Amino acid sequence: MSKILLTGGAGYIGTHIAVCAQAAGHECILLDNFSNSDCGVLVNLGKIIGSQPVCITGDVRDSGLVAEVIARHGINAVIHLAGLKSVEESVSNPELYFDNNVEGTRSLLAGMEMAGIFRLVFSSSATVYGEPEYLPLDEEHPIRSVNPYADSKIKVEKLLANKCEKDERWQVACLRYFNPVGSHPSGLLGDNPKALRANLMPMIARVLTGKREFLEIYGNDYDTPDGTCLRDYIHIMDLAEGHINTLNFLDENSGCTAINLGTGNGVSVLDLVRTFEQVIGGEIPLRMAPRRPGDVPACYANCDKAKALMNWEATRNLATMCESTWEWCKRIES
């Protein structure tokens, strides 16, 4: 059994990891500054795991606090999710993204070193690949910064690789998430409805909950089967379970390993919308809009490494992703 510190644990991905970790027999302590989450989520998390989760209000940029929490709770692994994730916000405020995401990780590492633990799973992103040179994207694909958010992930990955090169005690995995969507099947947890994000699923959720009249599809003239962009949507529960496999992998492996977490399927915007319509038994009002700058036509993962190294692969399909999102949408509206 591991005692895991989940930084950013009150967020979308962290709460789902807390559920999967408990199911696998691990104990989680959450650390969050609630800059993009609400402490109310802890009540719902408690309903699923059967007890109130331990959550410390604090910032990863406080290395003394990190060291103290690790020592006090006997933590032996950290899953580092605390970070800001809006591409748009990162363009308007790059310093904030550098400070919170890069300097935040530097402080976290200092806190871990003070406390004498060296096992870390980092939430990276497929955005580090930039515009794909080939598909599906494997972990050997070149890394390219396309915006300050991507830049912050690349800088952290480099920081972690350097740490591991200099000190063989470090056991680090950089998980490159593709497009996490969906919710816990109870509908009690899900993506933060307060955070305005330009991603497709949050946009659909806004239409379904009446906060937007219609869904805009940015570009239907791409060189793809139906002209809309292809993305690799992965169910949040599959993604969360991947972290448990990663911890098992790190038990026996040191150094810094980058691993994709996706499904390997390129799903078009229209495929996703049509599947959603089947699930809700109704139509989602659509409008075609011009392409958005920066959107690549297609982006999907090669997930062979995750399967080979840690025997993990995604198992949930698109309909399950839509159903669970729908459960979450109904709950936040009620």
Ligand SMILES: NC(=O)c1ccc[n+]([C@@H]2O[C@H](COP(=O)([O-])OP(=O)(O)OC[C@H]3O[C@@H](n4cnc5c(N)ncnc54)[C@H](O)[C@@H]3O)[C@@H](O)[C@H]2O)c1
């Ligand atoms: N959701 C996605 O689509 C996606 C895709 C790729 C990578 N990621 C990465 O995964 C991680 C988690 O994403 P999420 O979707 O759960 O986001 P989220 O915003 O729901 O959760 C992040 C949590 O971190 C907290 N936080 C932020 N800065 C902090 C700090 N300095 N100290 C303490 N807490 C802090 C926030 O309050 C929030 O609760 C992020 O690092 C994100 O960049 C997310």
